[in-house]
Amino acid sequence: MRICVISDLHYKYLKPSAEDAENSAYILQFLAEAQGKYEIMVLCGDIFDLWYDWQHTIIKQYFPLLVKLYELKESGCRIVYLPGNHDFWFGDFLPEYLGIELVDEQFDLKANGKKILFCHGDTHTVNDLRYQLFRRFIRLPFMKRIFGLLHPDLALKLGSSLSRTSRHRKDPAHLRLKKNAGLLNYASKIIRSGYADYVIMGHSHNPIITPIDSGFYANSGDWISHHSYLEIDAGGINLKYYKKQGE
Numbered sequence: 001m002r003i004c005v006i007s008d009l010h011y012k013y014l015k016p017s018a019e020d021a022e023n024s025a026y027i028l029q030f031l032a033e034a035q036g037k038y039e040i041m042v043l044c045g046d047i048f049d050l051w052y053d054w055q056h057t058i059i060k061q062y063f064p065l066l067v068k069l070y071e072l073k074e075s076g077c078r079i080v081y082l083p084g085n086h087d088f089w090f091g092d093f094l095p096e097y098l099g100i101e102l103v104d105e106q107f108d109l110k111a112n113g114k115k116i117l118f119c120h121g122d123t124h125t126v127n128d129l130r131y132q133l134f135r136r137f138i139r140l141p142f143m144k145r146i147f148g149l150l151h152p153d154l155a156l157k158l159g160s161s162l163s164r165t166s167r168h169r170k171d172p173a174h175l176r177l178k179k180n181a182g183l184l185n186y187a188s189k190i191i192r193s194g195y196a197d198y199v200i201m202g203h204s205h206n207p208i209i210t211p212i213d214s215g216f217y218a219n220s221g222d223w224i225s226h227h228s229y230l231e232i233d234a235g236g237i238n239l240k241y242y243k244k245q246g247e
């Protein structure tokens with residue numbers, strides 16, 4: 001079974017910068033070329049810089065990406081979407097209109113004789129209590145309801161202050177290390193417990209494959225500076241770059 005994993009596109013809804021537009025063009029091209037190549041596309045979180053679907057409204061700036069996802073699904077590829085720390089307030093739009101499977105927190109899959117665990121990774125960083133409390137707060141059902149009562153233009157303006165990500169606005173080095181170390185620790189624990197052979201995450205924006213005993217921890221990286229993705233098939237896991245930085 002051929003599986004592709006992408007994460008951390010952080011697709012923008014605000015007026016995109018030239019870089020954002022370039023990144024968006026890459027991802028749209030990549031998804032068009034993915035048709036017929038994979039049985040499963042795993043969207044490993046932070047695909048959209050913010051997600052909300054109101055009762056009658058979706059964010060129109062996402063239309064190009066939604067079309068590509070729909071076309072990929074229609075071509076026969078199963079699409080599984082894991083929430084990230086930017087996109088978790090899902091309604092019925094993705095499952096009902098695009099046929100995308102929404103998974104809560106983690107996705108367990110048996111493929112090619114391997115047990116694979118996918119998750120975004122934001123719950124596995126270490127010494128990050130402030131974020132973990134914020135995470136719990138923002139996911140309370142009443143927070144989602146309040147956000148949904150706001151006019152979309154206002155809601156998205158507020159949301160943008162919470163969800164800015166760019167090539168130039170990287171986490172400070174100590175935070176990046178914390179993210180990487182936490183994710184790797186979690187993967188080691190899972191692999192050594194025998195729960196999974198492969199642990200696949202995003203969130204760190206650090207594309208990597210690390211052997212752990214007889215298994216692997218792999219991170220799909222991002223589409224802000226790396227344009228990276230993972231391919232998993234009977235031969236194992238491969239880390240690939242759609243278009244390397246500076247090319």
Ligand SMILES: [Mn+2]
Nearest residue numbers: 046084085203
């Ligand atoms: Mn993230």
